[in-house]
Amino acid sequence: MNKTTLTYTKQLAESIVDGMQNVKAHNIVLMDLTEIPNSITDYFVICHGESNTQVDSIAKSVEKSTFEQLNEKPLHKEGSDNSLWILMDYTNVMVHVFYKETRDHYDIEGLWADAKITKIEE
Numbered sequence: 001m002n003k004t005t006l007t008y009t010k011q012l013a014e015s016i017v018d019g020m021q022n023v024k025a026h027n028i029v030l031m032d033l034t035e036i037p038n039s040i041t042d043y044f045v046i047c048h049g050e051s052n053t054q055v056d057s058i059a060k061s062v063e064k065s066t067f068e069q070l071n072e073k074p075l076h077k078e079g080s081d082n083s084l085w086i087l088m089d090y091t092n093v094m095v096h097v098f099y100k101e102t103r104d105h106y107d108i109e110g111l112w113a114d115a116k117i118t119k120i121e122e
Contacts, residue, residue, distance in 0.1 A: 009042050009092040012070060016045045016095055017120055019065030025049060025058045026100070028120035031112055041094045044115070046108055048098040052083035058097045059086040066090070 013030055020028050025047035033039040049055040059080065066072040072090060079086040084102045088095035096108055109117060 008070075012066065012072060012090055012093050013043050013045055015066045015069040015072070016062050016090070016093060018069070019062035020045070020047045020058055020097075021120075021122070022065065023054065023057045023061045024122070025054075025097070026122065027103075028122070029109060030118040030120060031109065032116040032118070033112065035116070036112075036114060042092045044094050044096060044108065044112065046096040046098070046103070048100045048103040050100060052099060055083040055086060055097050055099050056080065059083075059088060059095075062088060062095055062097070 017028060017030065026049065028045070028047040031044040031046065032042070033044065034042050047058060049058050059077070063074065066074075074088040074090050074095070076089040077086065084099045085106070086097040088097070098106070
């Protein structure tokens with residue numbers, strides 16, 4: 001990845017985190033997958049909400065933040081029907097917004113434990 005792309009990808013991840021923080025998402029983590037061979041993306045940004053309504057609000061806030069700050073929209077989004085796990089694909093950054101129990105069940109951080117994980121202060 002060239003330096004310009006890497007810088008933009010970091011800005012995108014920061015914008016996603018801003019969107020999450022705007023609606024008080026819980027336990028935000030940034031997972032750097034750039035050193036993992038054949039990974040599906042460069043970063044995961046993961047958080048959870050305490051209700052389906054909050055999960056949906058977090059996803060909407062992320063979309064608003066990335067659009068306002070960088071004129072970016074997700075390439076694909078799924079999971080909004082039940083708001084247990086909303087996945088948003090920004091190509092180089094994948095966003096996972098979970099309902100707390102769903103996050104505990106799937107344990108994405110454990111599955112990708114070899115990634116560099118940065119916990120974001122709430």
